[in-house]
Amino acid sequence: MMSSILTNDLLTALKSRERLTLHLPEYRHAAVLVGFTDEPNPRVLLTVRSLDLPSHQGQISFPGGKIEAGETIIEAALREAEEEVGLDPSQVKVHGLWDDTFTPQGFHVTPVIVTLPPDYPYTLTPEVAEILLVPVSDLQNLSPETLTREFKGRTHLIYTYPWQGHRIWGMTGRIIHGVLHPHLHPREY
Template structure:
């Protein structure tokens, strides 16, 4: 069980990368918790993120970044490596390219296992999560213009619904905005990143009679 069972579960329950199409529709969105938020018709811009699952001997972990404080948007937020697709790119190609640019992750070290649920952001992106398997802990180097920090969070923590909580922002004008959050140590994982992880949990463990035990077996 453990790492082998997790890898097999990911392959079995993710959508094969070859089945991805650029005209897909989002399965989840920022609006799931905010159904009354204003929403105008628009064409979503395609983007992709890499969800790197690292097969550490002591248990699986997920590589995450903290965005640079000098960026024009989403400064300091916890994120996956990723960004918008270049013309003609697939989601896998974009996710691997962005991971190389942001943290110098070698694409050859990543085994792409599949893609998760497409996610619509309030900023107008359709984000495809590309789940990658790293058999060895990677050597990474953050690009200072984009990434302030690279760190790992334990798989079993991220996949435990007890650590998924609904938080909200109270803007000066407009309705309260709800979002998912998974605070881990001093890092506040929230928004689209937390929602993508929560959607991954639902896909992998949603039909398990004892999902906590299944997560524990995978992470051990």
């Protein structure tokens, strides 16, 4: 088990707090894999989306995508991670589901929290331009830029983490902020 304070807090929060779920039937339901390497200073698995994709080209994201008919949230996150970065589902330890979130493009997203082997041989696929393993300690030491956006009559916070020339923001930044601060109520981030 990982020994960092973040991951211990996160795993405790997964077990002890009520997960925020959303009911957005008009949105497409998707799952993302929020994977932390199982080592003293865990790293989080992120991808840089290919410039050849029809949307969100070059953006940083978690492996994930649409939940297919008959698939569970966990099965979808594992399938997408295998398709996008070659992650063998048998090498993953699933801990649970994090708070639902959404995108302005109409996706209702459920993050799946997992641990990963520290030195897994990931592979690039046509969907992924680059694989990033970002040290959690780096993210904890950053002060994210925040801004607000209006969407469907509500104000939402957007967190941007600048890391080694990359801009981690949007839904990915929001999920990262939530897992870095698991004690916050989901509506506070």
